[in-house]
Amino acid sequence: MTLTHTPGSHPPAASVPDPDPSWRPALARHVLLRHDRVRGADLLVLPERVVVLHGPAGSIVRLCDGARDVRGIVEELAARHPKAPVAVEVPLFLGRLREEGWLR
Amino acid sequence: MTPVEPPWALLAELTHGCPLHCAYCSNPLELVRRSGELDTGSWCRVMCQAGELGVVQTHISGGEPLLRPDLPQIVAAADTAGIHTQLVTSGIGLDAARLGALVDAGLRSVQLSVQHADPQASDRIAGRRRSFADKARAAAVVREAGLPLGLNVVLHRDNLDVLDAIVGLGLDWGADRIELANTQFYGWALLNRKQLLPSRSQLTRARESVEAWKTRLAGRTELVWVVPDYFDGTAKPCMGGWGAVSLTVAPDGTALPCPAAAAMPGLDPPNVRERSLEWIWRESPAFNAYRGTGWMADPCRSCERRDIDFGGCRCQAYALTGDAARPDPACHLAPDHPLLRGIVSESALGAPSPAVPRSFRTAAGRGDRV
Numbered sequence: 410m411t412l413t414h415t416p417g418s419h420p421p422a423a424s425v426p427d428p429d430p431s432w433r434p435a436l437a438r439h440v441l442l443r444h445d446r447v448r449g450a451d452l453l454v455l456p457e458r459v460v461v462l463h464g465p466a467g468s469i470v471r472l473c474d475g476a477r478d479v480r481g482i483v484e485e486l487a488a489r490h491p492k493a494p495v496a497v498e499v500p501l502f503l504g505r506l507r508e509e510g511w512l513r
Numbered sequence: 514m515t516p517v518e519p520p521w522a523l524l525a526e527l528t529h530g531c532p533l534h535c536a537y538c539s540n541p542l543e544l545v546r547r548s549g550e551l552d553t554g555s556w557c558r559v560m561c562q563a564g565e566l567g568v569v570q571t572h573i574s575g576g577e578p579l580l581r582p583d584l585p586q587i588v589a590a591a592d593t594a595g596i597h598t599q600l601v602t603s604g605i606g607l608d609a610a611r612l613g614a615l616v617d618a619g620l621r622s623v624q625l626s627v628q629h630a631d632p633q634a635s636d637r638i639a640g641r642r643r644s645f646a647d648k649a650r651a652a653a654v655v656r657e658a659g660l661p662l663g664l665n666v667v668l669h670r671d672n673l674d675v676l677d678a679i680v681g682l683g684l685d686w687g688a689d690r691i692e693l694a695n696t697q698f699y700g701w702a703l704l705n706r707k708q709l710l711p712s713r714s715q716l717t718r719a720r721e722s723v724e725a726w727k728t729r730l731a732g733r734t735e736l737v738w739v740v741p742d743y744f745d746g747t748a749k750p751c752m753g754g755w756g757a758v759s760l761t762v763a764p765d766g767t768a769l770p771c772p773a774a775a776a777m778p779g780l781d782p783p784n785v786r787e788r789s790l791e792w793i794w795r796e797s798p799a800f801n802a803y804r805g806t807g808w809m810a811d812p813c814r815s816c817e818r819r820d821i822d823f824g825g826c827r828c829q830a831y832a833l834t835g836d837a838a839r840p841d842p843a844c845h846l847a848p849d850h851p852l853l854r855g856i857v858s859e860s861a862l863g864a865p866s867p868a869v870p871r872s873f874r875t876a877a878g879r880g881d882r883v
Contacts, residue, residue: 410522410570410759439622439661439689441597447519447567454569454597456622456661457690457737459521510732 564594592619748825
């Protein structure tokens, strides 16, 4: 089993394009989002990997229900956290998760 | 002493019984009889305790876990405990009805073994007629059920040269992930090491082929290359560290920090029949024996890689040197590394005799040699 932490320590690859604002992200078929009571963390559990979602990552992924688009997710998070740089960081984060194959 | 972090993963070996006879089987030489296996209630208790302890993922394996008629109940117990379940199977006996019951119980993923891209060669290596056809059907059934499918191929001298065809087969069967696992020499596989060890040039070609495939398949199919540690000169970070990430429960309830640790005399591993999983993980002498870095001697103790490879594999150190506390001979810095180099250069000469097929029954070898 591989253990991964995200947002990871490496910066996003330059090649990851900013996602289309109309993309409606959803978890990939093989990915399960769950809260881990023992560690008090949100996790993505895959067949051979566990990804620990640090900070606000879990609350972002929870909005990826295939109904909301990127624009809607950003608006919702901006309303919740008016001072956070969500407009830039959230699309980047979602793009990285898609690049990993965890969102589609 | 640093506090013990909870485990993430459980390898549940439900049975040593298996319809296949692979010469590379890494299960111990002495197998648990069917009558010695944990019962349904015990496995459900193990899953419940595992969830409470912090396990979030289990690989339900064996032998062939489909030989257990109570498999859906065990899967359901894991799922109820909040544990993600993956079935690790030969595919023999996996039809739509059987899979349907497992999916209803909460099964989330299947990892299927295959031995070769050519049906006849695959059947020969597996030691079972028509097993390739059964596997092809199992893959289709998994795809139809919409579950993620992983393909696991153990690599050795007899299939490394057809790596391209093996990857092609994985793509044909719709695998999301293809694990190309160079043979690890434990248990039965250690017995057949001479017959299984590839040549260095075979490995070099295979590795180049894998790199090319990885580029081509990036973002579509995950390709995993499990390193041939006999050849690489570096030790593998076995199990992510002893008692650090994962634990194994063997068919008879023996709990092990590494699936190969059953072969380690003097370890005195605990059993889930007698102790809670929490005691086993945190307190048992077996799980603490090589935990962290305190047990290390030089060159590991002062090595900058000690927190990367954890001194390699304890079971391999024991298997090759007779002392589990020595540095893994796979590492080029280990004093016993020349031993491994000798084994590898000898393997270039070829094997003197055919491999011995694995058999669950003691009446082994009905002529179906690999």
